[in-house]
Amino acid sequence: MYFQSFSDFLAMGGYGFFVWLSFGVTYLLLLGLIAVSAYQQKQFKQQLTASIAREQRVKQYQEQQV
Amino acid sequence: MFKWLDPYAKSETLYHLCGKLLPYLMVSALALLLLGNIWGLAFTPADYQQGDSYRIIHIHVPSAIMSMGAYAAMASAAFVALVWQIKVAHWAVLAIAPIGAVYTAIALITGMAWGKPMWGAWWVWDARLTSELILLFLYLGVIALHGAFSDRQVGNKVASLLALVGVINLPIIHFSVEWWNTLHQGASITKFAKPSIDPSMLWPLLISILAFALLLLALTCLRLRTAILVNEQHRPWVRKLVGG
Numbered sequence: 001m002y003f004q005s006f007s008d009f010l011a012m013g014g015y016g017f018f019v020w021l022s023f024g025v026t027y028l029l030l031l032g033l034i035a036v037s038a039y040q041q042k043q044f045k046q047q048l049t050a051s052i053a054r055e056q057r058v059k060q061y062q063e064q065q066v
Numbered sequence: 067m068f069k070w071l072d073p074y075a076k077s078e079t080l081y082h083l084c085g086k087l088l089p090y091l092m093v094s095a096l097a098l099l100l101l102g103n104i105w106g107l108a109f110t111p112a113d114y115q116q117g118d119s120y121r122i123i124h125i126h127v128p129s130a131i132m133s134m135g136a137y138a139a140m141a142s143a144a145f146v147a148l149v150w151q152i153k154v155a156h157w158a159v160l161a162i163a164p165i166g167a168v169y170t171a172i173a174l175i176t177g178m179a180w181g182k183p184m185w186g187a188w189w190v191w192d193a194r195l196t197s198e199l200i201l202l203f204l205y206l207g208v209i210a211l212h213g214a215f216s217d218r219q220v221g222n223k224v225a226s227l228l229a230l231v232g233v234i235n236l237p238i239i240h241f242s243v244e245w246w247n248t249l250h251q252g253a254s255i256t257k258f259a260k261p262s263i264d265p266s267m268l269w270p271l272l273i274s275i276l277a278f279a280l281l282l283l284a285l286t287c288l289r290l291r292t293a294i295l296v297n298e299q300h301r302p303w304v305r306k307l308v309g310g
Contacts, residue, residue, distance in 0.1 A: 013118035022122045022176040041292040052309035
């Protein structure tokens with residue numbers, strides 16, 4: 001460990017604001033991109049499952065009518 | 067010679083390959099990112115001139131290198147898509163573009179946060195900074211151009227074409243620090259000579275670069291899988307996979 005104490009680590013020799021701003025924005029953007037990408041896939045799968053189920057119900061109904 | 071590659075042009079095979087690789091890529095990318103960053107933040111000595119502000123290098127350099135790596139990957143996919151007319155390659159272009167845009171944004175923002183204490187300005191119209199900003203606009207341009215066409219086929223082609231034309235920006239970014247008098251420093255590691263950085267600082271940096279590369283692959287797999295599902299939603303294999 002290079003720093004003497006945890007508060008030294010947070011202070012980053014007086015550059016704390018700039019260092020933590022950089023790392024904060026980086027992790028926010030990266031995790032945000034992962035979350036959005038995963039959510040889009042999950043949402044599309046749910047949407048497609050629902051539309052396939054709906055088509056099957058319509059088909060079943062039409063067969064009953066004949 | 068490259069016959070073994072043929073099955074992977076088939077979207078179903080590629081979908082399953084990406085699904086298999088995704089967990090390994092994602093876990094190793096995040097683990098290496100944490101390792102490299104914690105090492106770089108807490109266990110390396112401070113710079114003799116820049117003090118602790120230089121620690122921003124551990125995300126600035128990896129994101130900047132991989133913002134260009136992502137563009138090279140995207141342009142290669144665009145080339146394959148246009149020359150051999152492979153559909154999944156078009157989808158790969160659109161899958162990579164947002165990842166590259168985020169990497170470029172990270173490189174620019176961390177560069178600003180490093181420039182303010184060291185140069186005294188958040189932004190200067192220096193050749194390196196300007197060409198990297200153009201890279202961001204190229205990524206956004208590819209995404210926007212694709213979205214501007216109601217015919218998806220035409221949108222794919224035009225977006226891939228822009229991605230190819232934009233390759234001209236990569237050597238400009240790389241050599242900007244040599245061709246022009248820039249405030250931005252020259253290359254420390256991406257050159258054919260011994261890296262001008264101490265090994266104690268180089269190792270965590272290399273780990274972080276590898277982490278950004280693996281994360282690029284992981285995110286490409288994830289996003290390409292979604293793109294395959296969306297584009298092939300009427301095909302029997304997708305309906306069996308999702309509906310069954």
